[in-house]
Amino acid sequence: MKITIGSFILQQLHALSVDRIYGVPGDYNLSLLELLESDERLTFVGNCNELNASYAADGYARMKGAGALIVTYGVGDLAALSGIAGAYAESSPVVCIAGTPPLHAMKNHQLLHHTLGDGNFDNVMNCFKQFTVAQALITPENAAQEIPRVISRAWIEKKPVYLQLPSDICDVEIEVAAAAAAPQLPASDKYNVQLAAMALLTKNKTRAAPDHIGRPNGGSLSVAAAGYRRRSPLCHSADQYANRQMHYSGRYRRLDGRLQRQPVAPRTL
Numbered sequence: 001m002k003i004t005i006g007s008f009i010l011q012q013l014h015a016l017s018v019d020r021i022y023g024v025p026g027d028y029n030l031s032l033l034e035l036l037e038s039d040e041r042l043t044f045v046g047n048c049n050e051l052n053a054s055y056a057a058d059g060y061a062r063m064k065g066a067g068a069l070i071v072t073y074g075v076g077d078l079a080a081l082s083g084i085a086g087a088y089a090e091s092s093p094v095v096c097i098a099g100t101p102p103l104h105a106m107k108n109h110q111l112l113h114h115t116l117g118d119g120n121f122d123n124v125m126n127c128f129k130q131f132t133v134a135q136a137l138i139t140p141e142n143a144a145q146e147i148p149r150v151i152s153r154a155w156i157e158k159k160p161v162y163l164q165l166p167s168d169i170c171d172v173e174i175e176v177a178a179a180a181a182a183p184q185l186p187a188s189d190k191y192n193v194q195l196a197a198m199a200l201l202t203k204n205k206t207r208a209a210p211d212h213i214g215r216p217n218g219g220s221l222s223v224a225a226a227g228y229r230r231r232s233p234l235c236h237s238a239d240q241y242a243n244r245q246m247h248y249s250g251r252y253r254r255l256d257g258r259l260q261r262q263p264v265a266p267r268t269l
Contacts, residue, residue: 001178005143006035006170009163012151013095014041016066021045022053026072028114029099031170033070050076054083054094061092066155068095073164074114077124084160085131093154095161096132098124102168103139128162135162140169144176 003011009032013021022045025033036044047053053069061067071077077098087094100121101112109119116123128135134153136146147163154161 001176002173003176004035004171004173005138005140005147005165006032008143008147008174008176009097009151009165010036010039010042012147013066013068016151016155017064018060018066018068018095019043019064020060021068021070022047022056022060023070024048024050024053024072024076026076026099026114028072028101028167029070029076029097029165031167032097032099032165035170036070044070050079051083054080054087054096057094057096058083058087058090058092061087061094062090066093066095068097070097070099072114073098073100074116074124076114077162078127081127081131084128084162087160088131088133091158093158093160095151095154095163096128097163097165100137100164100166103166104168106137106166125162125164131160132162133157133159135164137164138166138169140172140174143169143172143174 019041020043021036023029023033024047033044036042045056047056050069050071053071057067057069059067069080071080077096080096084094084096086092100106101110101114105112106121109121111117111119115121125135125137134150136142136150138146150161150163153159
């Protein structure tokens with residue numbers, strides 16, 4: 001099927017149940033924002049600056065499963081980078097889309113505003129490679145493959161990703177296979193899920209430590225709910241949800257090289 005590159009990006013985001021995109025308008029992303037304005041499935045939420053937008057997208061991802069922001073090149077995406085790094089540290093799937101100068105200007109190393117004025121268009125991409133799990137400079141030739149690949153990595157790895165969209169190709173039509181209409185998302189391993197369920201059902205005493213890897217998409221809360229039903233002890237590190245549970249019994253902390261439990265009022269399941 002034929003679809004414009006900008007519409008294909010929005011379609012991929014909608015497939016992840018994203019209905020709000022945060023960001024700041026800029027002269028290199030206006031074509032995509034105009035397209036977004038006419039999309040009834042998605043709402044653009046303007047922010048005071050790009051750093052705020054990255055934090056908002058991170059928070060949205062923690063609540064909804066995935067988040068997205070649209071910024072302009074150089075002054076925009078670099079301003080958002082600190083928030084993207086935080087999303088990486090916290091395993092939050094955020095799609096950062098940067099509108100860049102026209103593709104021909106980048107290929108010819110033209111001296112443009114929002115750049116360092118040296119014709120180098122690789123430096124911003126190199127910065128984002130340190131804090132994202134997938135990146136791509138979109139072109140009409142690679143859009144059909146790179147857009148779903150990059151956005152899928154955000155969902156699969158629960159980490160941020162980065163897309164550069166040149167301002168002159170947003171409305172370019174490309175041919176997309178029907179199978180690529182939605183991101184390629186992983187399915188649970190039914191065999192291992194069954195083994196885990198059987199272990200929980202057949203053991204009299206089970207303990208779980210979901211911790212950091214269980215947080216994305218509410219995993220820690222799901223494990224906590226299962227533990228409550230099974231009357232099973234759970235442990236988390238301080239940055240997880242344990243201290244929000246109604247039967248939370250206290251914290252351990254390291255003091256003089258030893259773990260000591262802080263005194264708390266006893267609670268029973």
